[in-house]
Amino acid sequence: MQSMVARAHCRTLGRMSIRSRVPRPAARRLSLYLRELMLRARDGSATISSRQLGDALGLTDAQVRKDLAHFGQFGQPGVGYRCIDLLERLRTIMGVDRPWPCVLVGAGNIGRALLAYRPFVHGGFEIKAVFERSRELVGTTIAGRKVRPIEDLARGVAAVNAEIGIVAVPAEAAPAIAAMLVGVRIRGILNxxxxxxxxxxxxxVRNVDVSVALEQLAFDISSMAAPDES
Amino acid sequence: MQSMVARAHCRTLGRMSIRSRVPRPAARRLSLYLRELMLRARDGSATISSRQLGDALGLTDAQVRKDLAHFGQFGQPGVGYRCIDLLERLRTIMGVDRPWPCVLVGAGNIGRALLAYRPFVHGGFEIKAVFERSRELVGTTIAGRKVRPIEDLARGVAAVNAEIGIVAVPAEAAPAIAAMLVGVRIRGILNxxxxxxxxxxxxxVRNVDVSVALEQLAFDISSMAAPDES
Structure with missing residues (x-):
């Protein structure tokens, strides 16, 4: 019994110090590994090799092994990774093995899209309350959630123990909303x-910026049109 | 006159071979520089130093100089960059100095949010036509655009010379829609x-994935909760 407690403690310490050592691009790839492993596990695959995982995601097997090596030894030579084990380990490392209560600020088009967005419903991320400045929207119900006045934010965040604040307001309102979220001790922001x-x-803060994605796409297409002739 | 043509030609060749040499993270930072320069230019700033640009974006001045050095010599020692010149140069390099006609496939919540999204209206990216599979939505009008049946995609893309296809359909429909867009010779996809x-x-293809952003945020918050104790 004592050794179980000790092991659990070590694992927590280990996991936490590992997280802060993982480079940001590797952290991003963990999400891709997670998705691929969920598909494989659903299809009934017991194991997956670093090459299979890499092929599915357009990465080299060396990159996959290097990324996963941050979290210890998983693979068995000649066998690969056990899908379920790796999936569970990644979920723990990513922090998505538990619920994340969210509040949404802004009930415009993006807010509405988010309220109807399935990963929120099925994943651990749940929008527990919606806040809005516009008097026309306050009091309406969207996807089953009543839109509350922005003045209720502090009380609302405390009531649902919200950890993530989602900012979906017009750009000019964003700094004030961010300051309010900081004031009510939110732990992270999706902007x-x-x-x-x-x-x-x-x-x-993580940003979801459609205009940046479009610009990057324009850059990519322009690069494609011109194979490197140097 | 001849020298002007020759110069224009060289500039095009130069720009194109540069693009394919720029690493992806640097390309992403170009979008951030572009945004900051637009703000500065609007505020009437004539020049900006690499340190000012870095400070505004959370980057070192060395990183800024390294990124911009991909595109030649801009800065003047002790003066910095001329905002307007650098802005124009970046717009050309990014390929956003010209219109990008887009088609949208999917008129659900995300599609509606995009149709109402201001950067589309003000930027060079314009959704010229909207296509949908659902018989209930076909024929309706959203933000001034009539929703057309997906069977019209080939004709619609040709009619508006669309270069970018935006995929905002349910996940299970995405592979078929992507294949259709490839078939009608779209040049890039925002997914x-x-x-x-x-x-x-x-x-x-550029992906805008809210669930990945949320997972990354969960990872960031979990890392914050545990300062590296190793």
């Missing part, structure tokens, strides 16, 4: 505005 | 589904 949010470094 | 699209390497 749908093109505005870069100025928050303390202890509060991570 | 809003969690599905990885299997298209020829000559057709770039």
């Amino acid at each position: 749908f505005t093109p505005c870069r949010l100025d928050v303390p470094p202890s509060i991570p | 809003f589904t969690p599905c990885r699209l299997d298209v020829p390497p000559s057709i770039p």
Whole structure:
């Protein structure tokens, strides 16, 4: 019994110090591995090799092995990784093995899309409350959630123990909303505005920016049109 | 006159071979530089130093200089970059100095959000036509665009000379839609589904995936909770 407790403790320490050592691009690839493993596990695959995982995602097997090596030894030579084990380990490392209560600020088009978005319903991320500044939207019901006035944010975040704040307001309102979310001790922000949010470094922000994605695509297409002739 | 033509030709060749040499993370940062320069230019700033640009974006001045050095010499020692010049140069390099006609496939929540999304209206990216499989949505009008049946895709893409296809359909429909877009010779795809699209390497795909962004945020928050104790 004592050894189980000790092991659990070590595993937690190990997991946490590992997380902060993982480079950001590798962290991003973990999401891709997670998706592929979920598909394989659903299809009944027992094992997967680093080459199979790499092929499915357009990565080399060396890259896959290097990324996964951050988290210890999983693979068996000649066999590969056990899908279920690796999936569970990745879910723990990513922190998605538990619920993440979210609040949404902004009930415009993006907010509505998010409320109807299936990964929220099926995953651990759940929008527990919706806040809006516009008097016309406050009091309406969207996808079963009542839209509340932005003045209720502090009370609402506390009531649902929200950890993630989703910012889906017009760009000019974003700095004020970010400041409010910091004030109510939100732990992280998902930002749908093109505005870069100025928050303390202890509060991570991830941006979903459609205009950046479009520009990058324009860049990619322009590069394709011109094979490197140098 | 002849020298002007020659110069224009050289510039085109130069720009194109540069593009394919730029690493992907640097290409992503170009979008950030572009945004910051647009703000500065709007505020009337004539020049900006690599340190100012870096500070605004959380990058070192060395990183800024290295990224911009891919595209030649811009800065003047002790003065910095001329905002307007650098902005124009970046727009040309990114390929966003010209219109990009787009078609949207899928008129659900995400599609609706995109149709109402301002960067599309103000930027060079314009959704010229909307296609949908659902008989209930075909024929309706969203944000001034009539929703057309998916069977019209080939004709619609040709009619508006669309170069970018935006996929905002349910995940299970994504592979078939991607194949249709490849078939009608679209040049690039913006993918809003969690599905990885299997298209020829000559057709770039950029993904906007909310569930990946949420997972990454969960990972970031979990890392924050545990400062590296090793």
